[in-house]
Amino acid sequence: MPDFIAQWLNQNEIFTAMTIMEYWDGLVTTVHLVFLSLVIGLVVAVPLAIMRTVRNPFISGPVWLYTYLFRGTPLLIQLYIIYYGLAQIEGIQETFWWEIFREPFYPALLAFTLNTAAYTTEIIRGAIVSTPHGEIEAAKAYGMNWFLRMRRIVLPSAARRAVQAYSNEVIFMLHASAIASVVTIVDLTGAARNIYSRFYAPFDAFLFVALLYMLLTFALVFAFRKLENHLLKHQRPIGS
Amino acid sequence: MKKLIVAATCALAMMTGGVQAQERDLRIAFDVPYEPFEYKDDNGELTGFEVELAEAMCEEMNANCEFVIQAWDGMIPGLLARKFDLIMSSMSITPERAERVLFSEPYYNTPGGWFGPESFNADVTDMDAMEGKTVGVQRGTTMDSYVTENMGGIVTIKRYTTADDMVLDLEGQRLDVVFVDYPVGEQTVLSKEGFKEVAEPVKLGQGVGVAMRKRDKDLAEEVNEALATLKEDGTYDTIMKKYFAYDIKM
Numbered sequence: 001m002p003d004f005i006a007q008w009l010n011q012n013e014i015f016t017a018m019t020i021m022e023y024w025d026g027l028v029t030t031v032h033l034v035f036l037s038l039v040i041g042l043v044v045a046v047p048l049a050i051m052r053t054v055r056n057p058f059i060s061g062p063v064w065l066y067t068y069l070f071r072g073t074p075l076l077i078q079l080y081i082i083y084y085g086l087a088q089i090e091g092i093q094e095t096f097w098w099e100i101f102r103e104p105f106y107p108a109l110l111a112f113t114l115n116t117a118a119y120t121t122e123i124i125r126g127a128i129v130s131t132p133h134g135e136i137e138a139a140k141a142y143g144m145n146w147f148l149r150m151r152r153i154v155l156p157s158a159a160r161r162a163v164q165a166y167s168n169e170v171i172f173m174l175h176a177s178a179i180a181s182v183v184t185i186v187d188l189t190g191a192a193r194n195i196y197s198r199f200y201a202p203f204d205a206f207l208f209v210a211l212l213y214m215l216l217t218f219a220l221v222f223a224f225r226k227l228e229n230h231l232l233k234h235q236r237p238i239g240s
Numbered sequence: 241m242k243k244l245i246v247a248a249t250c251a252l253a254m255m256t257g258g259v260q261a262q263e264r265d266l267r268i269a270f271d272v273p274y275e276p277f278e279y280k281d282d283n284g285e286l287t288g289f290e291v292e293l294a295e296a297m298c299e300e301m302n303a304n305c306e307f308v309i310q311a312w313d314g315m316i317p318g319l320l321a322r323k324f325d326l327i328m329s330s331m332s333i334t335p336e337r338a339e340r341v342l343f344s345e346p347y348y349n350t351p352g353g354w355f356g357p358e359s360f361n362a363d364v365t366d367m368d369a370m371e372g373k374t375v376g377v378q379r380g381t382t383m384d385s386y387v388t389e390n391m392g393g394i395v396t397i398k399r400y401t402t403a404d405d406m407v408l409d410l411e412g413q414r415l416d417v418v419f420v421d422y423p424v425g426e427q428t429v430l431s432k433e434g435f436k437e438v439a440e441p442v443k444l445g446q447g448v449g450v451a452m453r454k455r456d457k458d459l460a461e462e463v464n465e466a467l468a469t470l471k472e473d474g475t476y477d478t479i480m481k482k483y484f485a486y487d488i489k490m
Contacts (some may be wrong), residue, residue, distance in 0.1 A: 084405075087412025182407070184398040194399060199382030218428055 002174060014204045019195050026191030027212060033187065034177045037112035038170060044117045047126035050150065063121065070118035076179050083107040083183045094141070104183045112180075116173050123165045129160035160231045167225035171217055178213075188212055266303045267324035268294050269310040276423075276483040277330050289483040290328045296475050299464040316340055319453060320484040326393065326463070327451040334446070342454045344463045346447030347471075347490040348480075352383040354439040356410070356417035364417065364439040367394050374398060376406045376418040380445040383419045403428055410435070428482065447490045 046220060052063040086101050100106045131154050140151045160176065179191035188209050196205035270291065278288040278397060286307055298305035298435040308324045315327055333343045335402055354364050362369040366490040377384040387397055398415060400406040407428045409415050418429065422441050429435045450463050470476045471489065480489060 084412070085406050087409070093413045098413075104414075182405075183403070184400065193379065197384070201436060 007017050012204075014190060014195065014201055015208070016162075019237045022191045022195060022210065023187070023188065023208070026186055026188040026209075029185060029190075030177055030180075033109060033112065033180060033185070034174050037109055037116055037177075038173060040109075041120055044113070045120035045124055046066075046155070048117065048121040049128060050127045052121060053128050067118040067121050073124065075111065075176050076182070077184060079108060079111040081082070082111045091204075104180075104185045107168070108136060108180045108183060108185055112173065112177065116169065119169050119172075120166065123158055123162050124158060126165075127162035128154055131157055136140060150220035151237040163224070163231055167228075170224070172218055174216060174220065175213065182188050188223050249366060249446065261310070264301075265306065266298065266301075266326060267306045267308050268298075268326045268328050269318060269456045271312045271315065272309055273306070274330055285392065289348075289479060290330065292479045293470070293476065294326075294328050296470055296479065301462050305392070311471050318453070319451060322453075323487055325452065325456070327333035330447060330448050331451050332447070333449045334370045337451070341451040341456075342456065342460050343451055344460055344467060346449045346490045347467050348400075349443055349445060349447035349490045350488050351422050351443045351486070353422035353425040353437060353441045353443030354385065354417055354419055355435060356415075356438040358434050358436055360417055360438050361437075362416075362438075370395050372396070374414065374417040376400060376409060376420075378403060378406065379421060383384045383422065387419055387442055388411070402475040406431075441486060443490075462482045473480045474490040 048063050048066070051059050052067070054060050081099065083104060086097075086105040092098055092101070135153055135157060139153045144152065158167065177187060181189045181193055184190075186194065192205045192209035196202050199205070250456075254312075270278040270286065272286065272288075274289055277290045278286065281287045284316070291307065294305065294307070310324065310327075310329075312329070315329065315331070316337070318324060321329055329339075331337065333346060337343070357412075362373065364370060370391060374396045375387055375391065376398045377387050377400070379401055381421070384399060386399075391397070398406075398409070400409075403420060403424050406415070406418055410418050410429065411432065417438060418425065420429075423461050425437075425472075430437065450467075452459075452460050452463070467476075476489065
């Protein structure tokens with residue numbers, strides 16, 4: 001390690017082992033929260049996206065309403081409603097639900113999951129709707145029923161078209177998770193805010209956390225590029 | 241004859257001295273409203289604990305005082321730009337501020353207060369009883385540092401940006417107890433039904449002082465003398481009891 005870095009590490013008051021541990025705990029919480037909400041959100045979004053494309057308005061209508069509500073309001077407001085709102089329901093403290101909603105983690109997970117599922121539903125719906133008509137006609141000509149057609153033709157081809165838009169959603173979700181700190185969760189941003197208020201050093205506290213978010217984003221971008229290369233292999237020019 | 245001249249000179253010296261002090265003008269800045277420290281009453285008159293204390297202090301110093309209203313952001317710049325000579329607006333003494341202004345001895349310090357639901361019956365100074373409890377504080381306050389240093393690892397500390405969010409979580413039973421600036425807790429928590437003060441208030445920090453320009457060392461001495469007199473002769477206590485049910489004297 002170069003001398004000046006070692007010297008700086010020894011001299012500075014802020015980046016001690018204790019604060020580095022706080023940032024680490026924050027990083028773990030952020031990754032935990034974002035990963036779980038994305039996975040659950042994606043699992044929920046696929047059936048919802050299919051329902052959204054069905055002609056019957058009694059099936060597609062409710063899904064439309066759900067995505068409209070959650071895309072039409074800020075995530076911060078949704079989090080406030082779920083976190084503070086639920087605690088105001090008469091008698092909820094006596095039910096088993098309170099075991100879950102007492103801690104800020106689960107209300108935040110619920111808000112993030114519902115939010116990302118709404119956006120992901122619309123991304124996948126768009127990809128399903130833009131399936132080339134010829135592919136579906138060909139599948140029909142082979143005598144495939146609706147379910148088989150979905151599984152073998154529509155969804156795989158939709159996944160290829162959705163992956164780029166979805167990678168944006170994943171990165172947005174990572175950055176949106178910074179608002180978890182307003183409901184007392186000590187995620188990366190929460191750790192930075194605590195350290196900032198202890199040392200009154202906004203640049204050190206926030207630039208360091210920005211760097212950590214950038215590293216996470218870089219890892220995500222890298223992973224999605226690998227996935228895109230894999231999924232879109234057939235579109236590359238021969239010999240490349 | 242000689243005696244007479246000495247006496248006359250002395251009298252003259254005293255008179256001119258007295259007149260000089262009487263004519264001394266001081267401008268004191270407040271940021272309103274900050275009840276009950278400084279605010280305007282129903283008639284638009286400036287009043288409050290610090291305003292009355294300033295009036296008494298001016299009388300003690302034989303100064304002719306003018307009160308200036310100044311927003312908080314411009315307090316220290318306004319002082320340094322000679323728009324006024326003293327700040328008596330609940331400015332806590334901190335090392336960062338002491339770099340730029342000269343503080344008098346502290347003249348008050350609001351304690352931190354422990355507030356919780358009626359059902360709360362643990363002793364907050366007993367670490368065994370407090371183990372596993374969830375304590376709410378406002379981020380970056382002296383209460384936050386106190387709990388972090390003395391109870392970190394024993395209790396779960398939740399940090400909030402505003403007192404309102406913290407009180408909501410106390411009501412929602414996410415917090416067992418909060419530790420907050422006493423006047424704030426009195427207004428927000430105690431005004432609600434089912435909540436009480438669960439322990440004695442704790443005095444924290446260095447308190448609030450009169451801020452002056454660094455070069456006004458003589459003025460600072462006079463201010464300190466005047467404040468010391470007011471604290472001793474009972475004037476301070478009379479004013480304090482008008483506004484507070486608890487002790488903020490320092």
